[in-house]
Amino acid sequence: MRAFAYSRPVTLGAVVQAPPCSRYLAGGTNLIDLMKADVEQPEYVINIKALPLGDIRPLPDGGGGLGALATNARTAAHPLVRARYPLLAAAILAGGSPQVRNMATNGGNINQRTRCHYFYDIGTVCNKREPGAGCAAIGARNRVHALLGTSPDCMAAFPSDMCVALAALDARVNLFGPGGARQVRIRDYHCLPGRTPWVENVLRRNELVVGIDLPPVSFGSHYTYLKIRESRTCAFAIISVAVGLEMEGGVIRHGRVALGGVATRPWYVPAVEDMLRGRSPSATLFHDVARLLLHGAVHDQGNADRLALAPRVIQRALWQAVTGSPPCQPCAGMP
Amino acid sequence: MNATRNACTCSLKVNGALFRKDVPPTVILLDLLRECLGLTSVTQGCDHGHCGACTALLDGVPVQSCLVLAISVPDAEVVTAEAFFPPGSGLLHHIRQRLLTAAGPQVCSACLPARLLCLLAQATDGQPPSPAEIEAFIHASPCLCGGQAREEPVSMSRSRHEGVA
The missing domain is CATH 3.10.20.30 (Beta-grasp domain)
Incomplete structure (x- = not known):
């Protein structure tokens, strides 16, 4: 690891005055790993763990507020989250290992970087590491790479599980920087790679995530987070699906679906809400939902099997949510 | 700054x-x-x-x-x-030997202390974990740095009672 200057400010005002080439350190599960791999080479490491951003509380509008420095483990175990946002708890618990969740923070989870092998391997070219260098993943071994939202410059998948649930819940991200505070929908927070894969989110210089606001709509009864992966723990998604439905008399009154592991950012298609609204669950409907979600998907030579797998996983997740069965359980009502 | x-x-x-x-x-x-x-x-x-x-x-x-x-x-x-298995006490060696006897060479010795530490961290009431708790934990926390062992429950009461915790 390269040498860096270290500080541990205790106020937000001091944190956002960080010099150029700084990185904020919270849980460290991604940043320290990247610094060891020499992918991140910060001049300054600003430890923000002394900031009072660890609270989890109900909001006046009936929603929930998550502090950026609350750990993933604490968030998933919190009574507010467990009772009202079980979809979020399920997604968090599907990510990493217990040890990692004890360290990783909500703010860090949102800002984590891709686990693309070529991004981590400084012996290869990568447009995220070095703008304009090229993408070593395209045309190479790329089974875990994205199918949606890719560009000729990057096909790295966004790895978070938590953010997939946040996209389905339509959460808001609270930011604070030298210019003050602002709020961004989680669906707008992460950028598509386009011609600038190194720009991964809408954070401005020296801004940081200070919290996440969850809306009152929580999908407490009909939800699922279905994650397909190659190992039971500490494995990133081949594909994950977050589904939240509001059912009334066997009809879907309101529903949202988000995908993870297959896209360059948490993948959300607003038109799916309209497609689900007022419809009765059926194989035809869910087939159409999967097709709409995967519209525009492009596979490379290494990940074509996942394009075949994805619609089946989406449909299974929707049936699980309809019956209100626990996450990752076979669905009794599935045809 | x-x-x-x-x-x-x-x-x-x-x-x-x-x-x-x-x-x-x-x-x-x-x-x-x-x-x-x-x-x-x-x-x-x-x-x-x-x-x-x-x-x-x-x-x-x-x-x-x-x-x-x-x-x-x-x-x-x-x-x-x-802290739980002081060097020289032989306690960790005892547990490792029992696991090896039960499951053979698939037991991963490298991460066994870490896995036992996770289990002990859950014992918030100060009581040693029961064999059923140990079994459930071992099943739920596969070794990731070596071969997954099919480990037999091992009572932790000996290590707790024999003066380490």
Whole structure:
């Protein structure tokens, strides 16, 4: 690891005055790993763990507020989250290992970087590491790479599980920087790679995530987070699906679906809400939902099997949510 | 902002003993525990936070010590497997032998201290875990740095009662 200057400010005002080439350190599960791999080479490491951003509380509008420095483990175990946002708890618990969740923070989870092998391997070219260098993943071994939202410059998948649930819940991200505070929908927070894969989110210089606001709509009864992966723990998604439905008399009154592991950012298609609204669950409907979600998907030579797998996983997740069965359980009502 | 590249004071309580030393900001907690304090139950496995062999308890919760800057957790309480299985006591060896007898060479010795440490961290009531709890835990926490063992439940009561915790 390269040498860096270290500080541990205790106020937000001091944190956002960080010099150029700084990185904020919270849980460290991604940043320290990247610094060891020499992918991140910060001049300054600003430890923000002394900031009072660890609270989890109900909001006046009936929603929930998550502090950026609350750990993933604490968030998933919190009574507010467990009772009202079980979809979020399920997604968090599907990510990493217990040890990692004890360290990783909500703010860090949102800002984590891709686990693309070529991004981590400084012996290869990568447009995220070095703008304009090229993408070593395209045309190479790329089974875990994205199918949606890719560009000729990057096909790295966004790895978070938590953010997939946040996209389905339509959460808001609270930011604070030298210019003050602002709020961004989680669906707008992460950028598509386009011609600038190194720009991964809408954070401005020296801004940081200070919290996440969850809306009152929580999908407490009909939800699922279905994650397909190659190992039971500490494995990133081949594909994950977050589904939240509001059912009334066997009809879907309101529903949202988000995908993870297959896209360059948490993948959300607003038109799916309209497609689900007022419809009765059926194989035809869910087939159409999967097709709409995967519209525009492009596979490379290494990940074509996942394009075949994805619609089946989406449909299974929707049936699980309809019956209100626990996450990752076979669905009794599935045809 | 006051930032420094110089060595900073690392102040910890490790297995009940105070530790204070100036270290460079780049020092990782795993390396400090092994190389400065000789606590070799904390093992370097993947070194990227995946395998869990480097698990230590940080303020009571299991973390991957390979991803922690030593100076980033001032005045934290760190516990390693040595707190429960003192070197020379033979307790860890006893458990390992029983597991090896039950499951054969598939048992991963490298991360066994870390896995037992995770189990002990759950025993918040001070009571030793029951065989059923141990079995459930072992099934729910597969070894990630070696072959998954089909381990037989091992009572922890001996190690607890024989004077380590």
